[in-house]
Amino acid sequence: MATDNLADKIPDFNSATVNQGGNGPVDVSAIAGIRRAKGLKEIASVIALAIVVVTLLEFILIWTHTEAYVFPKPTAIIRSLFTDFPTLYWKPLTQTVQTFFLGLIIGSTIGLSLAVLVTLKPGLDIFISPYIIILVTTPMVALIPFLMLKFGFGMTPRVIAISLATGPMVMINSATGFRRTNAELIALGKSYGATEFQLFRKIRFPFALPMIIVGFMVGSIFGLLTAVGAEMVGGGMGLGNRLIYFSSLVQMSQFGAVLVIVATFGVGIYSFFTFINRKWASWDA
């Protein structure tokens, strides 16, 4: 039993420095802390404001006689979204979604496993961390040309890039969450004879969950960025490719429509993880 590795952490509980979860390297409160609109009235006013803004934009574009190739009108974008969706947007959307999720699943699985590994074997941390930092700070889109030389123009290079963008984010946040687990809680588990696995399952993992969720949220947003960016570089697939295509043809309302789809995707990711956070980690609020 690893009683020894606790020994040198124990009695500074009184210093009250033990962080009860929450703000890791990436501050949750900034992203997840936006207050949710409550009640029909509030939701209605938020929607009403959005309608006013869009309508205003429409009229400004009309009054200033702005050409569609300079700035497409909201109505044109919306019309295109509805009429062209099955023909122009559905397929690239599925392509992006597919690569994104594949990359996310592979990346986060590896990231989470590495986080568990460095928690169980703290000595490994100093060997792994430098690479993780490099991966987190380097834009993975930059790798795409190289990966395409190696793996061709199919899904593979993009999936790899997305994994490399999401994995380290998940890893860094999860590892921080695991490591920050209140030493007294670990001691509590040990005093009841918990095995290392039980400590993980019953104490470390739930304690780190809010941070893991943030890791997933930020990682996914990085992943989407990489997905769309990579499609813009080459390969002839996905929403990113459509952005390049429509802008080169100066079909700005279609371009706008794709942009709206990408933005919706991003907001969807954000909302999903905010929802998960509220559902599974509400104790951390």
Add this chain to the structure above:
Amino acid sequence: MAQATRIQITDVSKIYQTETKTVEAVKNFTESVKDGEFVCVVGASGCGKTTLLWCLSGLHPATSGTVHIDGELLTKPLPDRIGMVFQDSNLLPWRTLIENIELPFQIKKKAVNRKLVDELLDVAGLKGFENSYPGELSGGMKQRGSIVRALAQDPEVLLMDEPFGALDAFTREEMNLFLLKVWERTRKTIVFVTHSISEAIFLADRVWVMSPRPGRLSRIVDVDFPRPRDIDLQFEPKFIEILKSIREDVEGSKSGKGQ
């Protein structure tokens, strides 16, 4: 009362070795605790009380010396015989009160002792709060909850590290009465660490006074007020007299160090 020795501490020392310095947190500590005895440990902050308790729990090894529980050498935590109550209640915030109490049973893969848990919840005045999350309970309720969690394992020995340190004076008195009530019923062997000298005298059969750096046992005070005790005990002259003398010890060892 001539009971068997429950905890035997023999020449225990604990040295912390950090990169920059070496701290002798506990030095040559030798004492024993009898079965069913209530011992309180007092001493200035940083004198090694927590360290001593952790050595007794088997959670970390002493640098030298031994601890025997019922004559058996302690090398690791004994989940069935020793219960720990930590500072700050230490309830898992994502579990309800009852789920927290069930946690040790789950870890040990044992069926929950419903009868005992129910009884303890009742004594602790926590009936009706089983499904509340710790965030929804008051400080005192959380502490009672963590005591219930430990007692539900029916350990022979209860080690408590300043469990009421964070509570206000009134809640603290209430907690003390609650603890005595439970103890008088179960007669567990208790080692209770506290900053408060009056709390120690109120609760204990014996008070161990520790001197800091290195943490040694400097004095043992027998407290033989009859039981059950009530809260007015703290105004009796004899109580105040003991209080003063222990205070002088603790204060003296704090300011007069260097000898």
